[in-house]
Amino acid sequence: MTAETAPQQHQSGEPTDVPDLPIVALRLALEFAVAVAAAGQKLRPPLVFPAGLKPYLKFQKLDKTSMPPVRRALVADEDFRNRLAAAVTPELVDEVGIVWLQRSPGWEQRVVELHAAAQQAGENASAEAALRKSERRREAAEVATARAQADLLAVRDEFAREQARREKAEAKAAAASSETETLRREIQQLQREVEKARVKLTHESDRVEKIAEGHAAAEARVAAAEALVVELQAVVDRVLTERVDQTVPESHAATAAVANREAAVALKKAASSTHDLAEALSRAAGALLADLPVATPAPTTPGPANPRGLKRKPIAIPGGMFGDTVAVAQHLVKTPHVRVIVDGYNVAKLAWPKLELADQRKVCIETLEAISRRFGADIHVIFDGADVVGASAGRRLIRVQFSPAGVIADDVIRAEVAALPSKTPVVVVTNDQAIVTDVRNAGANVLSSDTLLALGGRPVKGN
Numbered sequence: 001m002t003a004e005t006a007p008q009q010h011q012s013g014e015p016t017d018v019p020d021l022p023i024v025a026l027r028l029a030l031e032f033a034v035a036v037a038a039a040g041q042k043l044r045p046p047l048v049f050p051a052g053l054k055p056y057l058k059f060q061k062l063d064k065t066s067m068p069p070v071r072r073a074l075v076a077d078e079d080f081r082n083r084l085a086a087a088v089t090p091e092l093v094d095e096v097g098i099v100w101l102q103r104s105p106g107w108e109q110r111v112v113e114l115h116a117a118a119q120q121a122g123e124n125a126s127a128e129a130a131l132r133k134s135e136r137r138r139e140a141a142e143v144a145t146a147r148a149q150a151d152l153l154a155v156r157d158e159f160a161r162e163q164a165r166r167e168k169a170e171a172k173a174a175a176a177s178s179e180t181e182t183l184r185r186e187i188q189q190l191q192r193e194v195e196k197a198r199v200k201l202t203h204e205s206d207r208v209e210k211i212a213e214g215h216a217a218a219e220a221r222v223a224a225a226e227a228l229v230v231e232l233q234a235v236v237d238r239v240l241t242e243r244v245d246q247t248v249p250e251s252h253a254a255t256a257a258v259a260n261r262e263a264a265v266a267l268k269k270a271a272s273s274t275h276d277l278a279e280a281l282s283r284a285a286g287a288l289l290a291d292l293p294v295a296t297p298a299p300t301t302p303g304p305a306n307p308r309g310l311k312r313k314p315i316a317i318p319g320g321m322f323g324d325t326v327a328v329a330q331h332l333v334k335t336p337h338v339r340v341i342v343d344g345y346n347v348a349k350l351a352w353p354k355l356e357l358a359d360q361r362k363v364c365i366e367t368l369e370a371i372s373r374r375f376g377a378d379i380h381v382i383f384d385g386a387d388v389v390g391a392s393a394g395r396r397l398i399r400v401q402f403s404p405a406g407v408i409a410d411d412v413i414r415a416e417v418a419a420l421p422s423k424t425p426v427v428v429v430t431n432d433q434a435i436v437t438d439v440r441n442a443g444a445n446v447l448s449s450d451t452l453l454a455l456g457g458r459p460v461k462g463n
Contacts, residue, residue, distance in 0.1 A: 017075050018108045021100070023067050025115045028137065029097025030070045031062050033084055035138050039145035043152060050077040061134060074101075087144050092137040094118075310422040312443030324448045329455045332427045332445055333377040341416055342368060343409060343430035344383035347449040350431065351458055365400060367456040372397045380416065384409045410435050417442045 023030075038057040040047020052073030056066050074081045085102040096114045099107050315335050321328050333340055348360035355363065361383060372379045379398040403409045410432060417426055417439050426444040429452045430436060436446050450460050 016108075017071075018100075018111055021096075021111055021115060023064075023071055025096050025111070025118075026071060026100055027062065027067065027097075028093045028133075029084075029088075029101055030067050030074070031134060032088065032093050032097065032137055032141065033074055033080075034059060034062065034070060035141040036084060036087070036144065039141050040148070042145065043149060047148070048080070050074065050080055052076070089140065092140045312420075312422045312424075312426065314440075314443055314445045315425050315427070324451050326451060326454050329447050329451050330375070332447065333371065333375045333455070335425050335427075338377060338425045338427055339420060340377050340379045340427045340429065341413055341444075342379060342381040342452070343413060343428070343432060343435065343449070344381045345409065346430045346432055347452060350449050351453050351460060365398065367453070367458055369397045371452070371456045382409045382412050382416070414438050414442075417444050 037049035037053045050073040099111050348364040352360050382401045403412045428439040428444050429447045431449045
């Protein structure tokens with residue numbers, strides 16, 4: 001085998017060449033490959049090329065001894081040769097070199113024919129012309145390198161944009177983590193408040209037990225007084241019987257009269273004592289009910305809620321707000337220390353008429369708890385029916401009350417408004433016009449059941 005030719009390999013999958021093609025016919029293609037590899041080293045990252053080309057990167061022109069190893073390196077590295085085939089142009093490499101690099105079907109016969117035609121046409125350029133052509137090829141290689149550099153810059157720009165998007169996503173994740181931490185602290189604060197409320201409820205329960213014990217003792221005293229009254233009444237009856245049925249001396253009659261008067265005085269004292277005990281029991285029961293966490297209904301004929309004659313003033317509505325709107329509702333429920341009294345079934349039957357009463361109450365209470373949690377309002381909902389199972393069950397965020405037997409919720413609402421101090425702002429939620437008229441006369445603000453449902457995110461269809 002001579003240095004002018006390279007062997008052809010016939011094994012499946014192995015690179016091939018045309019042994020009959022003189023190596024001088026591939027000079028331009030081989031010099032183009034060396035020029036591209038040399039220019040590619042200026043890139044960052046540098047261009048990957050066959051290791052066999054490294055000794056010749058600084059060659060301006062390949063001689064007969066350097067061309068065979070360059071040819072073998074290109075034949076062995078299909079990837080690099082394919083990259084050269086995609087970039088080669090007629091300005092850089094002659095037709096024989098282009099066909100040898102690109103290797104389209106039937107290329108072996110084609111390169112032999114092209115080489116023979118070139119020899120027959122006598123295409124022998126002078127050394128100076130070949131040098132100029134080599135320079136043009138090198139310049140073209142540098143242009144190709146510049147294009148590759150531009151492509152690399154575009155890739156880097158895209159990487160920078162991707163980096164910016166990742167940093168933005170990380171910032172959002174950090175913000176979400178911070179928000180989660182804030183919510184966790186708020187939950188811990190709520191848990192502490194719940195624990196305080198639980199401790200307070202325990203203390204109140206102890207106090208209720210003591211009041212109940214006092215109530216039992218008072219009942220015992222009442223029973224004793226009643227027994228005394230019965231006993232004294234028997235004495236009076238016996239004295240009167242003796243005075244009517246027996247004949248006694250005048251002095252004995254006078255003695256009996258004195259005894260009769262003493263018995264009557266004792267009877268009056270016993271009766272008075274019994275009355276005082278009954279009033280004391282009534283006051284104790286009133287104090288017990290007033291201090292319970294869930295308020296029980298006020299009496300149907302309550303005493304004056306404002307003994308000094310002060311009248312409650314409605315909550316002022318800011319300018320620009322008017323009517324029965326959600327904006328007005330938000331302003332009212334966010335008023336400090338406001339008491340929101342809700343006509344329970346008026347709201348529940350309006351929003352969920354197809355549900356059973358128990359389900360209506362459940363969904364209504366859940367909606368009111370959501371409003372209380374969102375705006376921090378003190379909400380008190382009142383339903384009809386003291387005989388409802390679980391009527392005395394307390395809620396964590398709102399107060400739930402059922403009217404006693406024989407009393408409708410409307411009267412309980414009126415009594416609750418009348419019993420509250422005049423300094424306490426009150427908002428009543430109902431569509432019952434009779435209640436609306438009465439509570440407005442008592443200085444309370446009024447919201448419709450429709451507006452409250454809209455505030456809680458459950459607007460009534462058609463409204």
